[in-house]
Amino acid sequence: MKYPIKLKRIILTLFLCIGLFEVSIAGSCPDGSDPIKSVSEDGTYFVFNCGAAKNSASQTNDKTTPTKKRTFAKSPEIKSHSADLDVKNHEVVFSPVVLNELLNRVVSKLDYDFSKHKLARNVKDLSCAFNIERVFYGNSELGELEGWNLAEGAITIKNANVEFSNRSSWNMEGLSTDTKYLRDEVNIKLTEDGHFVGRMAYFGRLIKEGEVPVEPLYVTLTKHKRSKPINLKNLRNSAELWIDVEDWQGGAMFVSNCI
Numbered sequence: 001m002k003y004p005i006k007l008k009r010i011i012l013t014l015f016l017c018i019g020l021f022e023v024s025i026a027g028s029c030p031d032g033s034d035p036i037k038s039v040s041e042d043g044t045y046f047v048f049n050c051g052a053a054k055n056s057a058s059q060t061n062d063k064t065t066p067t068k069k070r071t072f073a074k075s076p077e078i079k080s081h082s083a084d085l086d087v088k089n090h091e092v093v094f095s096p097v098v099l100n101e102l103l104n105r106v107v108s109k110l111d112y113d114f115s116k117h118k119l120a121r122n123v124k125d126l127s128c129a130f131n132i133e134r135v136f137y138g139n140s141e142l143g144e145l146e147g148w149n150l151a152e153g154a155i156t157i158k159n160a161n162v163e164f165s166n167r168s169s170w171n172m173e174g175l176s177t178d179t180k181y182l183r184d185e186v187n188i189k190l191t192e193d194g195h196f197v198g199r200m201a202y203f204g205r206l207i208k209e210g211e212v213p214v215e216p217l218y219v220t221l222t223k224h225k226r227s228k229p230i231n232l233k234n235l236r237n238s239a240e241l242w243i244d245v246e247d248w249q250g251g252a253m254f255v256s257n258c259i
Contacts, residue, residue: 029050030050031050033050035048035049035050036048036049036050095246096217096245096246096247097217097246109185109199109201109218110185110186110187110198110199110200110218111187111199112187112197112198112199112220114189114197114198117189117191117197118191118192118193119159119160119189119190119191119192120157120159120160120189120190120191120192120194120232121159121160121192122159123157123158123159123160123190123232125156125157125158126156126157126158126235126258126259127154127155127156127157127165127258127259128154128155128156128157128255128256128257128258128259129152129153129154129255129256129257130151130152130153130154130155130164130168130253130254130255130256131149131151131152131253131254132149132150132151132152132243132251132252132253132254133145133146133147133148133149133150133251133252133254134146134148134150134204134249134250134251135242135249135250135251135252136248136249137247137248137249137250138248142226143250145252149171150170150171150172150203150204150251151168151169151170151171151172151176151182151203152168152169152171153165153167153168153169153182154167154168155168155255157190157258159190160189160190160191161189161190162186162188162189162190162196162198163186164182164183164186166179166183168182169182170182170203172203172204172205172206172207173206173207173208173209174203174207174211174213174214175203175207175213175214175215175216176203176207176216181201181203181216182201185200185201185216185218186198186200186201187199187200188200188221190230191223191229193223193229194229194230194231194232194239195221195222195223195224195227195229195230195241196221196241196253197221197222197223198220198221199218199219199220199221200218200219200221201216201217201218202216202217202218202219202243202245202251203216203217204217204245204246204249204251217245217246219243219244219245219251220244221241221243222244224241224242224243224244226240226242227239227240227241227242228240228241229241230255230258235258235259238254238255238256239254239255239256240252240253240254241253241254241255
């Protein structure tokens with residue numbers, strides 16, 4: 001096929017331009033290498049790309065390509081061991097001494113709610129003798145009176161208020177010799193049916209010479225089932241007021257000779 005001279009010149013010029021273009025871009029990549037020649041997607045022209053540019057173009061194309069939803073492998077389930085879920089509650093039993101100490105840290109040692117009792121009223125002032133004997137429970141559930149005085153002296157009763165006189169004392173040595181325990185560490189009242197209720201410092205253990213002094217227990221006086229209350233209508237009869245202290249020991253307060 002023969003082309004007109006004019007057309008030949010145009011084709012020749014085009015090839016010259018392409019050659020010049022290829023020469024001009026030779027060694028023009030940033031790293032000094034020659035661009036890579038390839039054919040365009042539609043096959044009508046050449047494309048020159050540097051390696052980095054190609055990668056960049058590829059990255060650009062990746063960005064424009066719709067991304068597929070990715071799925072991730074599920075993490076393995078962590079199953080709790082049955083022992084971790086097996087929670088057991090255990091009842092804790094404190095000795096009376098420890099329980100008393102714990103309670104004293106939370107509330108006042110002498111706090112007592114007298115509102116649950118009917119207290120004595122219009123009782124003339126009384127002065128009575130008293131003594132406290134220890135009850136031993138080691139040999140019998142009913143307890144045995146040991147026959148010696150832990151404390152002794154006199155008490156005064158004014159309406160419902162019960163106070164120990166200055167000549168009253170504990171006989172347990174150690175801290176019990178301090179008269180403040182019967183003077184200040186007592187919160188007791190008389191009920192209308194003749195019982196003492198409230199709280200008081202109590203020394204149930206004899207401290208021998210050389211032994212470490214022991215703090216008193218703070219016991220609660222209640223309407224004990226074994227008590228014989230004060231008969232306000234016949235004061236000649238002695239009263240016997242039992243006190244719960246510990247598993248192995250208790251006390252009995254005898255009140256007599258009221259005038």
